[in-house]
Amino acid sequence: MKKSQSFFTQDKPASFRYYKPDRKVLGKKMADHLRFAVCYWHSFVWPGLDPFGGDTFQRPWHAAGGDGMKQAEHKADIAFELFRLTQAPYFTFHDRDIAPEGATLRESNRNVRKIGEVFEKKMRKSGMKLLWGTANLFSHRRYMSGAATNPDPEVFAYAAAQVKNVLEMTHELKGENYVLWGGREGYETLLNTDVGRELDQLGKFLNLVVEHKHKIGFKGLILIEPKPAEPTKHQYDYDVATVYGFLRRYGLEKEVKVNIEQNHALLAGHTFEHEIALAYALGIFGSIDMNRGDEQSGWDTDQFPNNLPQMALAMYHIIKGGGFTSGGLNFDAKVRRQSIDPDDLVIAHAEAMDLCARALLIAEKMIDDGKLGQAVDARYAGWKGKMGRDILAGKMSLAKLAAHVEKTDLEPQPRSGGQERLEGLVNRYI
Amino acid sequence: MKKSQSFFTQDKPASFRYYKPDRKVLGKKMADHLRFAVCYWHSFVWPGLDPFGGDTFQRPWHAAGGDGMKQAEHKADIAFELFRLTQAPYFTFHDRDIAPEGATLRESNRNVRKIGEVFEKKMRKSGMKLLWGTANLFSHRRYMSGAATNPDPEVFAYAAAQVKNVLEMTHELKGENYVLWGGREGYETLLNTDVGRELDQLGKFLNLVVEHKHKIGFKGLILIEPKPAEPTKHQYDYDVATVYGFLRRYGLEKEVKVNIEQNHALLAGHTFEHEIALAYALGIFGSIDMNRGDEQSGWDTDQFPNNLPQMALAMYHIIKGGGFTSGGLNFDAKVRRQSIDPDDLVIAHAEAMDLCARALLIAEKMIDDGKLGQAVDARYAGWKGKMGRDILAGKMSLAKLAAHVEKTDLEPQPRSGGQERLEGLVNRYI
């Protein structure tokens, strides 16, 4: 394990100013609120490529001509070393992140399971846990026109076989959730696309996954990760509201929840807290990909979170909604292409974890103080009156309501929304 | 009627190069395909205001200090004169567009109904028809925090009373649909908002409208017009997919359809044809607001349509989806603030109608030629094979699919999506 130890300069776990795993916050340990996960994809797979430039990181396990499985083991060594240095209790992965593709799917699956065995040992030894696994159904050219939504049913079959393998492996590794991100489930041009048919294919696919989950006794959540676009021009899992409609259409709203990413929310025209609050309201909140998009960039930058007030509001909505059950806070974030020092990986995660902890402490203050919640309750207080209750209870028709307005010559008086007052209040907690 | 005759320079109806109402297209009259409507709001109500400037149009019926009802009649004269000049067979209105607000809702409603009587006579005489009516639940300060989603149930009641009046009047005028646009049904800040509660209020409201529709025997469609934002930061009827989920949530997916606007599609991050195709796929296509957003502007510019290839694709998807039933093509568009000549109104409508007709003729060629549709069908042909059929019929599980892949060492071969070829094909029809 020498290789991994010399990869990072530092040997001692990161130290934190705010993050104390055992510190009690609102009756629960900080670690149990935050459930941090490091993701394989961004930290160990992405080599610093972008659409106009090549590998800047030159990780040893990416060296051309190497033995794929040896490189995969090397990568795993470094990954667990990073987990140790950051002290995040969870990790997440795609099948293709952890092991090389073989000549056939059988061989690819074998490779994946072999690394799964490596993981099992390392997890037992280190105490690391798996937040979720997922199958990469988007990088290989076979998926260029979709996985479940491919015009070729053989690709559907191939994707199904791949998901089966990762779902079962996730179950065996005691993974707490299983995620599907439909990066190619969408279209590049409507000219060659039958939207209705593709949605049906996707609905069918998801139903098969749910069926299999129950068959093998997997208790974790099945999660869809919404994203509006990129790589595809339009993706069917556009945002939380779209996914909700899709789940209802295919009878899945009790089986499947969402994994919400900040950057994806932004690309869909929403704030992170909007997507979180909406998912709770619709009963489909599952987990989050904590990262950050650049407001000036029109693509998924997947940066480490760094805006404290925004993070505090996201955390507030999560706590208010009841917190995570099996979900967690996955750093679906990559160090910038110019951050080529291995230590940048440690720094980025440690700074992000500390800032999330700080955001949690702010959310705690918001909850404890109660003024924010009270302001909202007070604003809707009228709905607790007789007419409000009658309306919601279905006792009033349009005709009855109109009669009431006419009889009383009702003229409702608007009240200040107090937005600046509330924004000032929030800043007092920062 | 002298006033109206002198308002526009021209007295003879607009002439067209492409629009011939009686011309047969795909077995139906052009007029019956297009079902053009002129909208009151943009052409007779908006005075050329923008956030940084005042009235530029100085329409006589907006003169300060005038008698509101007289001005409303004058406006109606001019409106019907524009209808005559453009030869559009339909019109659309909000209650507040056509008559002044009174001291109480009773008085306001009376004003509206009086103009309704004026309309009835004019409609009988001219043969004009009403595509849809709608209630303005967004301009008055009482609605600043929402109508159905207002924190005050009295505002809900007031809105209900207003909708009842317009729905009944629409029914009496033989209007073919009733539209709801939720410009204030959303929020400015999550800090003072309970999203789940507001969605429930909105679901309740819509159910009351549907109930009343049936009660009075109105046979037209109830339509929601999606828009993501503006005036409100976030609106609940974000886009077609969001509205679909909302309708499912509140049991309305068989009762309510959508009125899709090009500019709103754009603001939500979609093309117009995407929203149309999706609405057909989900079974909720109703009607369209034909206009155009400026791709460089981040707000609703509501310009007259003018990009022929884009319009042709929209028309193609409408025809392919089955065309309009009770819906139609409403010009929810306003002449630019600098287009201050009354004749600009005639020109803008006539040019737009002619361009829509031209787009329809292009769509006809696309349909008749059949190559576009064939290309799509051919692309999915694999799904007609045994495995494809078995998958969709629910005969295949994840396990069976995986067994198939492993047994055959399946490696699906991708095929070109042929996008450039199809785009070239489309341009041959333009």
Next chain:
Amino acid sequence: MKKSQSFFTQDKPASFRYYKPDRKVLGKKMADHLRFAVCYWHSFVWPGLDPFGGDTFQRPWHAAGGDGMKQAEHKADIAFELFRLTQAPYFTFHDRDIAPEGATLRESNRNVRKIGEVFEKKMRKSGMKLLWGTANLFSHRRYMSGAATNPDPEVFAYAAAQVKNVLEMTHELKGENYVLWGGREGYETLLNTDVGRELDQLGKFLNLVVEHKHKIGFKGLILIEPKPAEPTKHQYDYDVATVYGFLRRYGLEKEVKVNIEQNHALLAGHTFEHEIALAYALGIFGSIDMNRGDEQSGWDTDQFPNNLPQMALAMYHIIKGGGFTSGGLNFDAKVRRQSIDPDDLVIAHAEAMDLCARALLIAEKMIDDGKLGQAVDARYAGWKGKMGRDILAGKMSLAKLAAHVEKTDLEPQPRSGGQERLEGLVNRYI
């Protein structure tokens, strides 16, 4: 002054947690760093209108049928009362903000100057100062197609006359700058526009303003406020870089500087700190309009600033650039349309001032600690070596540089940009 005293609930000036005018920060009083200004336009003129709704504020001085000059005086009373309550030392105004338009420009100017006299007395009594004045060349329909860039030279003349009046009055009131915002200096459609000609008109106009400034002995800065669009589709003063090129083209780069607004930066695709840093680099930094755009809205929301880390970075770049000279920090911000209580005006300003003070204290820490500046210096240290100096001194040609590369088989080694480390560092100061 009874009216104003009863307009706001509170009578005692706002209290602050961070803003102490006399507190020394980096050797200067806090008040002298921040130079806060309240703007007339947003707080006393805008009635809560938006493109879909009317007046929500119902300020008494907007009541229909009132005596315009009396209402203007009433408005001035309330304005100075707000200034007193917030303790901001400066204010800013457009001519049309403060006095009603008359039948002719002479009358309009007279009205403006009469209120100028009212201001003078109030300023003397209260100690309030004028940060800048400006002429409204965008609201009236005569300006619908531009002021200086109007196709009609008479509008150019009218605008010139209006600017002359406000520039002279600003001088008399000891205003410290004069601002031009070209809201209509742009185009709605290229189809009717001659861009080159309009730029020449604008260059000429600005030269006349500069000439007149010198003629009357006004020592303040002439400032252009960049904005990319809205109300106009495209505005010539797009952003700082565009204004710089314009100033060079018309020989004005030593005479005119920029007033940078956060929301306008955002609309142009930039961060606020980018525009500030660039303006300092180009030598044209003048003043700022401190506000905030909504990242999800595509228009100018002009909200009160509330994101502390972003404000701290803006403040850091201002301090690092040398701070304000005659410029200042103008709250070009309006309370939301739903914030209808007069007290919301006091709260919004006081919260914003306090947050700006807090941002300044963070910037002070950044400067004092020095690590951010050192990191930048260290990154460019190579340029202090011989080759770096020779290149910048013009001693190296392409040929010489190529010879050097070839002789040494040079292969430069990239170094980490350390972005996450620096972002973490910034968060330590928050």
Next chain:
Amino acid sequence: MKKSQSFFTQDKPASFRYYKPDRKVLGKKMADHLRFAVCYWHSFVWPGLDPFGGDTFQRPWHAAGGDGMKQAEHKADIAFELFRLTQAPYFTFHDRDIAPEGATLRESNRNVRKIGEVFEKKMRKSGMKLLWGTANLFSHRRYMSGAATNPDPEVFAYAAAQVKNVLEMTHELKGENYVLWGGREGYETLLNTDVGRELDQLGKFLNLVVEHKHKIGFKGLILIEPKPAEPTKHQYDYDVATVYGFLRRYGLEKEVKVNIEQNHALLAGHTFEHEIALAYALGIFGSIDMNRGDEQSGWDTDQFPNNLPQMALAMYHIIKGGGFTSGGLNFDAKVRRQSIDPDDLVIAHAEAMDLCARALLIAEKMIDDGKLGQAVDARYAGWKGKMGRDILAGKMSLAKLAAHVEKTDLEPQPRSGGQERLEGLVNRYI
């Protein structure tokens, strides 16, 4: 040449409906108006990669483990075969597109020059011409933090040596222009960046290039290609207006012009025709990259042009501005990632060329008919009157203009901008 002949299915040059190279348009051959170029980068270098997926094209010259120079020659064979099939008279390339990077820059340059010799023979034989060459200063990790703007002057030197080689080779191949695109000349974060210093470095670099151009007697234009962002968060050559200011700052406005790309215009918030018209107005129009961005995607999609009305307006502004001198129309466009058939390359180019020819014919009608130009002239006619001329001639001061307004109680009367009328007029030419 067998390889190339079997790469594409078709052997006969593409046929066109509109493009006839020798057809006279406005007194010049169509080919001389359009000056089409095929670009190496997109058609032969990009393998179908995107941020979430790998090579889909599997071009034989990209096969792993091959001999780099042999593959480069193979690629050249296919390239010239595509040139033959499309009949575009020009091509464009980056040094790294055409030949593999060696162990040192000397070796890399040697590789490039060897392929240059291959090109020379092929060009002589085929009559193909070089529109422009350029150096790839962005893909290799050494350029990750910029080329001229790198914090390390050795990278500046390396870039200089690379440009020298390509500039000289372009000269030898009788290339008609030389292009610089600053994909890494910008920043990822202001936190580690000194904007002023980097601009100075860039200004110096460009001056060296211009100096060398004159030294070697290259008569073509030096062109900067503006782009606001991507790959970098912010790029210094943001748009035409920004580049203009930059050129003025470093004394280059007479030496350097712009190569304008449609997709980059869009990303910067502009229309293509805006950038073209502005470049002509500022005297820096050089050449264009004809392609198309997806209005719903926030990144550079570089699609083949396909919207005829938009292309016609671009062509109109080019013709009106005087047409190309040494510039041309480069298809900086790639077939979609799913368009994996080699023939898709032929189809895409041929369809685009035909559509450009069609756009040119529309522009010809616009020019010949003259109504568009007349409408613009008529709109500004007032500026030909005495006051207009006096103003532009500098004979009027603010004071004189104000005196004129007051004396005459001037009240300018606005006239309709006639936008819808002009848009209708444009559609008559389509």
